[in-house]
Amino acid sequence: MKRFKGKGAYGALALGKAFVLDKTDDTKVRRVRIDDTHKELRRLEKARGAALAELDEIYEKALLEVGQTGAQIFEIHKMMLEDEDYYSAIENTVKIQMVNAEYAVSVASKSFSSMFENMDDSYMQARASDIIDISNRLISCLMNKEKTDIIQGEPVIICARDLAPSETVTLDKSNIRGFLTSCGSVNSHTSILARNMGIPAIIGLGEDFLSSVKSGDTVTINGYTGEVTVCPDENELDNFKMLIKKDEEKKSLLEALRGKESATIDGKAVKLYANIGGVNDLGAVLYNDADGIGLFRSEFIYLEKDTYPTEQEQFEIYKRVAESMGKRTVIIRTLDIGADKQVEYFGLEREENPALGYRAIRICLDRPKLFKTQLRAIFRASVFGNLSIMFPMIASVWEAKAALSICDEVKAELQSEGIIYARDIEIGIMIETPAAAIISDELAPLVDFFSIGTNDLTQYTLACDRQNPLLEKYAAPHHKSILRLIDYTVKSAHKHGKWVGICGELASDTTLTEEFLKMGVDELSVSPSYVLPVRKAIREIDLSK
Amino acid sequence: MISFTYTIKDKLGIHARPAGMLAKVAKEYESKIYIEKNEKKADATKLIALMGMGIKQGDLITVTADGLDEYEASEAIKGFLKENL
Numbered sequence: 266m267k268r269f270k271g272k273g274a275y276g277a278l279a280l281g282k283a284f285v286l287d288k289t290d291d292t293k294v295r296r297v298r299i300d301d302t303h304k305e306l307r308r309l310e311k312a313r314g315a316a317l318a319e320l321d322e323i324y325e326k327a328l329l330e331v332g333q334t335g336a337q338i339f340e341i342h343k344m345m346l347e348d349e350d351y352y353s354a355i356e357n358t359v360k361i362q363m364v365n366a367e368y369a370v371s372v373a374s375k376s377f378s379s380m381f382e383n384m385d386d387s388y389m390q391a392r393a394s395d396i397i398d399i400s401n402r403l404i405s406c407l408m409n410k411e412k413t414d415i416i417q418g419e420p421v422i423i424c425a426r427d428l429a430p431s432e433t434v435t436l437d438k439s440n441i442r443g444f445l446t447s448c449g450s451v452n453s454h455t456s457i458l459a460r461n462m463g464i465p466a467i468i469g470l471g472e473d474f475l476s477s478v479k480s481g482d483t484v485t486i487n488g489y490t491g492e493v494t495v496c497p498d499e500n501e502l503d504n505f506k507m508l509i510k511k512d513e514e515k516k517s518l519l520e521a522l523r524g525k526e527s528a529t530i531d532g533k534a535v536k537l538y539a540n541i542g543g544v545n546d547l548g549a550v551l552y553n554d555a556d557g558i559g560l561f562r563s564e565f566i567y568l569e570k571d572t573y574p575t576e577q578e579q580f581e582i583y584k585r586v587a588e589s590m591g592k593r594t595v596i597i598r599t600l601d602i603g604a605d606k607q608v609e610y611f612g613l614e615r616e617e618n619p620a621l622g623y624r625a626i627r628i629c630l631d632r633p634k635l636f637k638t639q640l641r642a643i644f645r646a647s648v649f650g651n652l653s654i655m656f657p658m659i660a661s662v663w664e665a666k667a668a669l670s671i672c673d674e675v676k677a678e679l680q681s682e683g684i685i686y687a688r689d690i691e692i693g694i695m696i697e698t699p700a701a702a703i704i705s706d707e708l709a710p711l712v713d714f715f716s717i718g719t720n721d722l723t724q725y726t727l728a729c730d731r732q733n734p735l736l737e738k739y740a741a742p743h744h745k746s747i748l749r750l751i752d753y754t755v756k757s758a759h760k761h762g763k764w765v766g767i768c769g770e771l772a773s774d775t776t777l778t779e780e781f782l783k784m785g786v787d788e789l790s791v792s793p794s795y796v797l798p799v800r801k802a803i804r805e806i807d808l809s810k
Numbered sequence: 811m812i813s814f815t816y817t818i819k820d821k822l823g824i825h826a827r828p829a830g831m832l833a834k835v836a837k838e839y840e841s842k843i844y845i846e847k848n849e850k851k852a853d854a855t856k857l858i859a860l861m862g863m864g865i866k867q868g869d870l871i872t873v874t875a876d877g878l879d880e881y882e883a884s885e886a887i888k889g890f891l892k893e894n895l
Contacts, residue, residue: 337827341857344830348858377858384864388825392861395826571820571828572893609819 266498267477269470271445273491277465278509279443283482283495284421285475286428294404297365305359309366312406313352317343319402332544334569338395346399351377367407374400398429422484426475443467443486445493447474467491519797523554527800529782530807536788537803538594539796540768543569544582547589549793557594559716559790560655560768561586563639564601572610573635579642587650594651596716596790597643598695599636599668601625601657605732620730625658630667640675647687655693655716660700665711668694695768697721702750705757715758716790719769723747742771748780755785766790775802782806812884813874820895823866828894833857835890841877843887854887 299305320343327336345351351373358369374397381393420442427448444466465488478484478495485494485505494501527537538559539550543566550558566574566582586595602608603624616622629636643654656668672692679686696702697718705715719742724731726747729740751767758765766788771777773791775798781789782803791799818824824832836843836854843854847869852859854873865871873891875884 341826341830344833344857348856349853350856350858380862384862386823386864386866388822389861389864392826396858571895609821 266501267495269474269477269493269495271467271470271474271491271493273488274444274466274468275464275488277443277486277488278505278512279422279465279486279488280505280509281420281422281442281484283424283445283478283480283484285478285480286423286425294367294371295365296368299359299363299365302360302363305366306356308407309355309359309369312366312403313346315406316346316399316402319406320346335545342395342399342402345395346403351396367404370400370403370407394427394429401429422486424475424478424484443488445470445474445478445484445486447472467493519801522797522800522804525800525804527556527803529803530805531809533782533808535782535786535803536594536766537796537800538596538766538768538788538790539793540790541586541793544585544589546793547586551589553793553796555593555793555796557596557651558586558590559594559596559766559788561595561597562601563597563599564606567600567602567608568606570610573638576638576642576645579639580645583643583646583652584649587646587652590650592651594653596653596655596693598655598657599626599639599643600629602628620724626656626664626668627658629656630664630671633671636668636671637675637678640672641679644675644679644686644690645684647690648685652687653691653693653714655695655714657695657718658697658721659694659708660698662704662707662711665694665708669711696750696754697725697769699726699750702754705754706760709757709761709763712763714764714766715754716766716768716788717751717754719747719751719767719771722750722769723771726750742774743777747771751781751786752784759785764788773799775799778802779806782808811874811876812880813872814884814888815870815872816888816891816895818865818867818869818871818895821867823869824860824863824895826861829857829860831894832887832890833860835886836883839875839877839879839883839886841875841880841883843873843875843883846872846874 320339324336324339324343327339354373354376355366355369358364358372359366362369378393378396378400381389381396384390420440422443422445423441424445425447427446428444441464444464446466446468447470448468465486467486467488470493474493482496483502485497485501487493487508494505497505526534528534536556536559538557539546539553539555540560540562541547541550541558542562566579583597601624602611603613603622604620607613611628613623613628640654643652646652654672656665659665659668669692676686691713693712693714693716694701694708695718696705696715697720699722701708702717702722709715720731723729723740723742723744727740727744729736731740755765764787765785767781767786768790772789773795778789778799789799820828833855845852845854845860845863845865847863847865850863852863854860873884873887875887877883
């Protein structure tokens, strides 16, 4: 039995047989003298065409599996393959040394990857693996290798030195229990892709790892701790099986709640929604069986970009979310930039107190063009599902009115351009400033719903900076002041026939679920992984008692 | 020949994606476009060479365009840099 420790790239447990991935190793390429260099160059050009076509396919596949940010790397791979310096280096080796193209590619691969390896920046160093990846692809196209799926039969744990991003995407995931690599860094696309795909992975297990494992060996992976054992002894195996059993018990207990209604014993139905940051979270939402999306933090679309996302880009994202959720509600919170979420291209001034500063709706009202771009994208996508809009950081009636009137302008513009949108789209506001909670009776008539953001409401009510760990004991979210503000907000909304939800951390606090339901809260929106635990809590409550 | 200087503001510098986009823009023009930093110089149409310069946030680069459409080319590159880097 041997133990290894690396970095867990994705938390989960796995037990299975190892499959050591024998990659196209460039050392296996033989140097062969050739006579007809023209013929060899034509062969090279043909192989490049084939490699580019493969990358197109992988890009499309990755787009579906991991989204645009994750797939982008394959576009870069294409451009690298088309790079003049790289390609002419290969051509020159063929011409001058009169050697086979495979060998010429392996030479270029070494020289270009070592250039990246020698750079003083960890991001650029990690790009060496991209050069090796495209070179190996080109070599296997030259060798006309059949790309059969290596794994057939029983599920395995893939062990490799490092996995090229294209390999992680092309592998048949249904047969893989986990990934183990001896190299790999947090900057490697592999760990990011593995995380997005939800496959347990441990990276950076060290050079010894690969020489200590062979295909068929039993391997245990603990993605929570980063521990791996190869050929565990009986004792270890028993312990690990116990661990898996406990993990599964916990999961199956919740599993039984999938498909069940989120309602109390006495029959009060609660809308149990999930919070997401982007399309990558959709899988988790559907898997955990949320009744809808109560908070789509649209600012992540802006945070991931280097420049303003266009209307079309945003439209595609909202459309995808709307379509995936079908009839179920999706509440999109408009841009909440500022405070702890800074975007450089917005060119905002530095502030003394960013949390009390220029953020969210305040920026949007000052920059109507920016705001309208987002609203147009949402309205256009609204016909593909059941979208709602929600404005963050409202403190006064005039702000809500101003935001609503911009919505009206957008609707009128779309109308005159002949673009369709859902006319019954619900518009609500976040209640996350004490001011909004206190005047909630005046805000309620203006909108369709409220969603209470307890994180900011706590920070603003108790005057405690969320980011300051020293204030933890003061920033008590169970503070009576917070609960009273929530209670008053619910009453104000109901008085005007509007519904109220909670989308902050407090929504997943099951010690408060009963109290919230007693107040009359209609919706709870939590992280996808909390949906089932909260459903369990709701189903154990009897409001008639 | 036209040249101008620019200070990189992006926190990752000229990393893979903007280098790819920059190369695409540069390819649209007949003029030769070069990016220079200290002693190093790269043809802006070449992705790997651009990345290999290791240009980081705060670096001052010099862009030169030489050819029939050098004015249009340098304006396009300037616009691209301002928006993306």
